[in-house]
Amino acid sequence: MKSKIVLFFTIILSFLLQSTLLQKIAIGSITPNLLLILCVSMGLMRGRKSGLWTGFFSGLLVDLFYGSVFGFYALIYMYAGFFSGYAFRIYYDDDIKVPMALTAIMDLFYNLAVYGLQFFLRGRLGLFTYLYRIIIPEIFYTVFLS
Numbered sequence: 163m164k165s166k167i168v169l170f171f172t173i174i175l176s177f178l179l180q181s182t183l184l185q186k187i188a189i190g191s192i193t194p195n196l197l198l199i200l201c202v203s204m205g206l207m208r209g210r211k212s213g214l215w216t217g218f219f220s221g222l223l224v225d226l227f228y229g230s231v232f233g234f235y236a237l238i239y240m241y242a243g244f245f246s247g248y249a250f251r252i253y254y255d256d257d258i259k260v261p262m263a264l265t266a267i268m269d270l271f272y273n274l275a276v277y278g279l280q281f282f283l284r285g286r287l288g289l290f291t292y293l294y295r296i297i298i299p300e301i302f303y304t305v306f307l308s
Contacts, residue, residue, distance in 0.1 A: 169204070169216065176200050177223045192299045194307040197224065198272055201243035202265050202308075210247030217243030230280075238275050242268040265308045266301050273297040 180196040187193075197220040205213025220243075221236030229235050246264050253260050277292050 169212075170219070173197070173200065173216065173220050173223065177220065181227070189303065190299065192296065192303055194304040195269060195272065195300065196307075197221075197239060198242060198269055199265060199304060199308045201239050202246040202261065202268050205243045205246030206249055206253045206261055206264065208247075209250045210244050213243030213245075213247040214240055215243075217241070234279065238272055242272060245271075261308060262305050266305050269301045269304045270297065273300060 176196040176199075180193065184193045184196065201213055201217040201220055204216040217239035218236050221234075221239035224235040224239070225232050246268060249260055249264055273292075273296065277289065277297075281292065282289070
């Protein structure tokens with residue numbers, strides 16, 4: 163029970179940092195995705211179920227405050243936490259490559275899902291512009307912070 167309360171406050175703290183303080187240190191309007199780092203970390207350290215629930219509640223906060231379609235970000239973060247939980251068995255504390263690679267892959271998945279469901283379905287077809295100006299810099303910034 164104590165770990166769930168600590169995780170709840172960690173999700174809230176990460177959301178507050180992502181939406182307030184990290185907006186001030188944005189580089190070219192690109193900010194790192196702390197909630198995605200948290201979801202990947204919980205999936206790696208505790209397994210699929212913990213990553214799934216962390217992703218769900220993280221995405222729910224984003225949906226409540228910033229989402230246009232309710233449940234969209236909850237679903238994306240939930241998948242990111244769940245799929246990163248598959249690497250739970252192969253992750254060692256000494257190895258830094260697995261968390262960094264998984265964070266990069268999940269950030270790419272997150273941004274492509276946002277592009278596909280928020281922009282592409284509305285007829286905005288600038289994938290390469292979105293890729294070079296948003297996705298790749300955010301991946302580097304998020305991996306650097308993780």
